Amino acid sequence: MYDTLAEVSAILGRSKEALGQFQAILEPTIEQAADDHERLYWHHIYEEEEHRFDRLTALLPKLEEALADEAFLSRENGDFLRLLQDISLEKFGLHNFLEHLDLSLFHYKGTEHEPPITALRDMTAADYQRMKAALETLNRALDAPVSLAASVPTDEKEHQKDHLKLAQYAVPPAASPPIRPQEGTRRQLTVGSLKNR
Numbered sequence: 001m002y003d004t005l006a007e008v009s010a011i012l013g014r015s016k017e018a019l020g021q022f023q024a025i026l027e028p029t030i031e032q033a034a035d036d037h038e039r040l041y042w043h044h045i046y047e048e049e050e051h052r053f054d055r056l057t058a059l060l061p062k063l064e065e066a067l068a069d070e071a072f073l074s075r076e077n078g079d080f081l082r083l084l085q086d087i088s089l090e091k092f093g094l095h096n097f098l099e100h101l102d103l104s105l106f107h108y109k110g111t112e113h114e115p116p117i118t119a120l121r122d123m124t125a126a127d128y129q130r131m132k133a134a135l136e137t138l139n140r141a142l143d144a145p146v147s148l149a150a151s152v153p154t155d156e157k158e159h160q161k162d163h164l165k166l167a168q169y170a171v172p173p174a175a176s177p178p179i180r181p182q183e184g185t186r187r188q189l190t191v192g193s194l195k196n197r
Contacts, residue, residue: 001073002136008087010125011134015094016056018120019049022101025113045100052093059086075142076112084138091131098124 023117026046029136045147062083066072108114 001141002067002070004141005063005067005073006132007130008134009060009067011094011131012056012063012087012090014059014123014127015090016053016060017051018124019056019097021116022097022104022120023049023053025054025104025108029107045103045107048096049100052090052097055086055090055093059083059090063087084142088135091128091135092126094128094131098128120156 023046026042026049030039030042030046033042066080066083074080098121101117101124104117105114105121108117
């Protein structure tokens with residue numbers, strides 16, 4: 001269990017670092033937005049990731065503290081179980097971050113930001129698969145469900161309508177290539193325009 005939690009800590013640490021890099025790219029985009037709609041769109045993504053950054057800032061020291069005391073890692077310890085619930089919710093945060101990176105690739109296609117965002121996206125996709133496997137391992141080790149329904153993305157819910165799921169987020173990245181805009185196009189995505197994809 002210790003090794004699995006150490007891997008989770010490494011994943012969340014990388015994600016926190018990646019969030020900072022992504023926010024640095026978004027800041028000038030928000031500042032230079034062409035209109036209120038574009039500003040709100042990017043602000044919304046920035047704000048969600050800022051909240052996640054704050055959650056990770058609080059969670060990572062607790063996780064490191066737990067790793068320093070193996071006696072803490074017990075299913076009889078309520079604090080440990082709450083920590084696992086927080087980790088489970090951050091799996092969902094990792095999924096949202098992956099979607100935000102994919103959305104941003106439409107906007108930043110052909111710019112100097114495309115390569116770093118693509119690298120962040122690929123790292124996050126791989127880490128998301130690792131996080132899912134780690135939570136499965138913890139479920140088996142504790143003989144108890146660690147994942148909460150609230151931490152399961154729409155794309156992975158068994159009883160969700162198929163037309164609401166996006167396959168590229170429900171399967172491992174090797175089986176499904178990332179969404180990338182076609183060469184020579186630079187689309188601006190909005191919540192409304194996603195309905196017409």
